[in-house]
Amino acid sequence: MIEIKNLVKVYGDKKAVKGISFTVEDGEVLGFLGPNGAGKSTTMNIITGYLSSTSGTVKVNGYDILEKPEEAKKCIGYLPELPPLYLDMTVLEYLNFVCDLKKVPKADRKVQLAKILSMVKITDVAERLIGNLSKGYKQRVGIAQALVGDPDILILDEPTVGLDPNQILEIRKLVKGLSKHHTVIISSHILSEIQAMCDRVVIINKGKVAAIDTITDLSKKLSGKSKLLLSFKGPLNDVMHSLRTVPGVLDVKSRTSDENGIHEIEIMTDSSLGSDLRSNIFYTMAKGGWPILEFRSIDATLEEVFLNITSH
Amino acid sequence: MLAVFKREFFSYFKSPVGYIALALFAFISGYMYVNMFAYAQANIPSEIITMISFFVIFVPIITMGLLSEDKKRGTEILFYTSPVSLFEVVMGKFLAALSLFGIMYVNIIIHMIITKSSSGTVGIGVVGASIVFFFVAALYIAIGLFASSLSDSQIVSAILSFVILLFFQMLSTLSTFISNGITSALSAGSMGADKLSAIGEKVAYAVKWLDPIAKTQQFRYGVFSVFPLVYCVSVALVFLYLTYRVLEKKRWSQK
Numbered sequence: 328m329i330e331i332k333n334l335v336k337v338y339g340d341k342k343a344v345k346g347i348s349f350t351v352e353d354g355e356v357l358g359f360l361g362p363n364g365a366g367k368s369t370t371m372n373i374i375t376g377y378l379s380s381t382s383g384t385v386k387v388n389g390y391d392i393l394e395k396p397e398e399a400k401k402c403i404g405y406l407p408e409l410p411p412l413y414l415d416m417t418v419l420e421y422l423n424f425v426c427d428l429k430k431v432p433k434a435d436r437k438v439q440l441a442k443i444l445s446m447v448k449i450t451d452v453a454e455r456l457i458g459n460l461s462k463g464y465k466q467r468v469g470i471a472q473a474l475v476g477d478p479d480i481l482i483l484d485e486p487t488v489g490l491d492p493n494q495i496l497e498i499r500k501l502v503k504g505l506s507k508h509h510t511v512i513i514s515s516h517i518l519s520e521i522q523a524m525c526d527r528v529v530i531i532n533k534g535k536v537a538a539i540d541t542i543t544d545l546s547k548k549l550s551g552k553s554k555l556l557l558s559f560k561g562p563l564n565d566v567m568h569s570l571r572t573v574p575g576v577l578d579v580k581s582r583t584s585d586e587n588g589i590h591e592i593e594i595m596t597d598s599s600l601g602s603d604l605r606s607n608i609f610y611t612m613a614k615g616g617w618p619i620l621e622f623r624s625i626d627a628t629l630e631e632v633f634l635n636i637t638s639h
Numbered sequence: 640m641l642a643v644f645k646r647e648f649f650s651y652f653k654s655p656v657g658y659i660a661l662a663l664f665a666f667i668s669g670y671m672y673v674n675m676f677a678y679a680q681a682n683i684p685s686e687i688i689t690m691i692s693f694f695v696i697f698v699p700i701i702t703m704g705l706l707s708e709d710k711k712r713g714t715e716i717l718f719y720t721s722p723v724s725l726f727e728v729v730m731g732k733f734l735a736a737l738s739l740f741g742i743m744y745v746n747i748i749i750h751m752i753i754t755k756s757s758s759g760t761v762g763i764g765v766v767g768a769s770i771v772f773f774f775v776a777a778l779y780i781a782i783g784l785f786a787s788s789l790s791d792s793q794i795v796s797a798i799l800s801f802v803i804l805l806f807f808q809m810l811s812t813l814s815t816f817i818s819n820g821i822t823s824a825l826s827a828g829s830m831g832a833d834k835l836s837a838i839g840e841k842v843a844y845a846v847k848w849l850d851p852i853a854k855t856q857q858f859r860y861g862v863f864s865v866f867p868l869v870y871c872v873s874v875a876l877v878f879l880y881l882t883y884r885v886l887e888k889k890r891w892s893q894k
Contacts, residue, residue, distance in 0.1 A: 414712070
C-alpha cells in the first residue's frame with residue numbers, strides 16, 4: 328500500500344507538484360493520467376525515492392521513503408521513463424547486477440531470474456548485448472529490472488511510449504499478467520491505455536489531482552456526451568439541417584470542406600439516451616441521397632476529459 | 640558496493656578505455672625500462688616515480704566516465720532507487736578505478752622480475768615507491784571521480800580532472816611563483832628584505848606542503864613516514880565525500 332499525503336515539489340520558482348494526495352491499495356492497478364508536464368514523472372520519482380519532496384510524505388507499506396529508504400525501496404520496482412539500461416552488458420549480466428544492487432540472496436537468484444525472463448519473454452535474448460536489442464525488447468528488459476527482488480509494488484512510467492502498436496499490445500498484456508501478483512501504478516498521457524489496463528485512475532493536471540475515480544465511473548461520466556465525425560459528399564446546409572432534426576443530436580458543426588463538395592462535420596450526441604444514433608444518422612443521410620465517405624466516433628482528448636470531469 | 644565495483648571494473652574491458660589506458664601504461668613504462676636496461680641502470684623506484692607523473696593523463700581517462708555516463712544514460716536512477724547508499728556507489732566506482740591501476744602495476748612487477756633474473760638489484764626503495772604509487776593513485780582517482788560527478792559529459796569531466804590534477808602536480812613549481820609574487824608585491828611597502836624573503840619562504844613552504852609527490856619523495860630511498868600517507872588518504876576521503884554529496888544533492892535539489 329502506498330499513502331501519499333500533500334506532496335509538494337518546487338523547482339526554483341516553479342511548483343511542479345502542488346499538494347498531491349492519494350492512496351494505492353494492495354493489489355490494485357492504478358492509472359496515473361495527465362498531460363505531458365503535469366507532474367506525473369516527478370511524483371513517481373518522489374514515490375520511488377529518486378527525488379525528495381519539498382514537503383509532504385510518502386509511505387510505502389508503512390515505511391516512510393525518506394526516513395526508512397532501504398525498507399521502502401525494497402518494496403518497489405521502478406521502470407523510469409527512460410529504462411536505466413547499461414548498453415554494454417548482456418541481459419543476463421545486467422539483471423545479475425540489478426540483483427546485486429537489490430540484495431537478492433544468491434540462492435534465490437537463478438530461479439527468480441529464470442522466472443522473470445520467461446514472464447517478460449526475453450529468455451531467447453538473455454545472452455545478447457542490451458545495446459543490440461530493439462526498443463520493445465529494451466523496454467521489456469526495463470520491466471524485468473523492475474521485477475528483480477520480487478517487489479510488491481511496480482511503478483511503470485509511460486511503459487508503452489515510443490513503441491509500435493504490436494509492442495504496445497504485448498506490453499499491455501504483460502502488465503495485465505503482472506497485476507495478478509503485484510500492486511501496479513502506470514502513468515500515461517493516453518486515456519484509452521489507462522482504460523485498457525487499470526482499475527482506478529488518478530488524473531492530475533498542472534501538479535494537482537483533478538480526479539480520482541474508478542474506470543467504470545469515469546467511462547460513465549465520459550459517455551454522457553460523445554462526438555462523431557462524418558465526412559460526406561453533398562450540400563452542407565441541407566445535411567446539417569436534417570441531421571439536427573435527428574433525436575439525440577445535440578449539435579452539428581462543420582469542420583472542413585473542399586472544392587469537390589466533400590464536407591467533414593462533427594456531430595455532438597447525447598448518448599445517455601442509451602441508443603446508438605449512428606444508424607439513425609446513416610438512414611437520414613441515405614434518405615437524402617448523400618453518400619457517406621467516412622463515419623467514426625472521435626475519442627475524447629485529455630483536455631476534454633478534464634473539462635468533463637471537473638465540470639461534473 | 641561489490642555490485643558497483645564489479646560492474647565498473649568489467650566495463651573497463653568492454654570499451655576501449657581500459658585497454659587504451661593499460662596499453663599506454665605498458666608502452667611508456669616499457670620504453671623507459673628498456674632505455675634504463677640498455678645501460679644496465681634499471682632503477683625501478685625511479686621508473687615508478689616517473690610513471691606517477693603520468694597519472695595526470697591516466698587518471699582522467701580512467702575516471703571520466705565513472706559517474707558522468709550514468710548521468711547521461713539515465714542509469715543513475717538505479718542507484719537512487721535501489722536499497723544501496725550512494726556512498727557505497729561512490730566507493731565501488733573508486734575501487735574499480737584503483738584496481739585498474741593494480742593491473743597497470745603488473746607491468747612494473749614484470750620489470751622487477753626481469754631485473755632480478757638478469758642479476759640486477761631490486762631494493763627496499765621499490766616498496767616505498769610502490770606505496771607512493773598506490774596512495775597517489777587513490778588521491779588522484781578521488782579527484783577524477785569528483786570531476787566526473789560534476790558533469791554528464793565525459794570530455795568535460797576529463798578536462799576538469801586534468802586541470803585539477805595538473806594543479807596538484809605543479810604545486811611545487813607554483814609555490815616558487817607564488818612566493819616570488821608575494822615578495823615583490825609586498826616590497827612596495829617598508830618591510831625589510833630579510834622579513835620579505837622570510838614571508839616568501841613560508842608561503843612557498845605552505846603551498847609545497849600540499850604537494851603529495853614532494854611529500855613522499857623520501858620513500859623511494861627507503862625512508863618511510865606515515866604522515867604523507869595520512870595526507871593522501873584524508874584528501875582522497877574529502878573528495879570521495881564531496882562526490883557523495885554531489886550525488887545526494889541531485890535528490891534534494893530544488894532547481
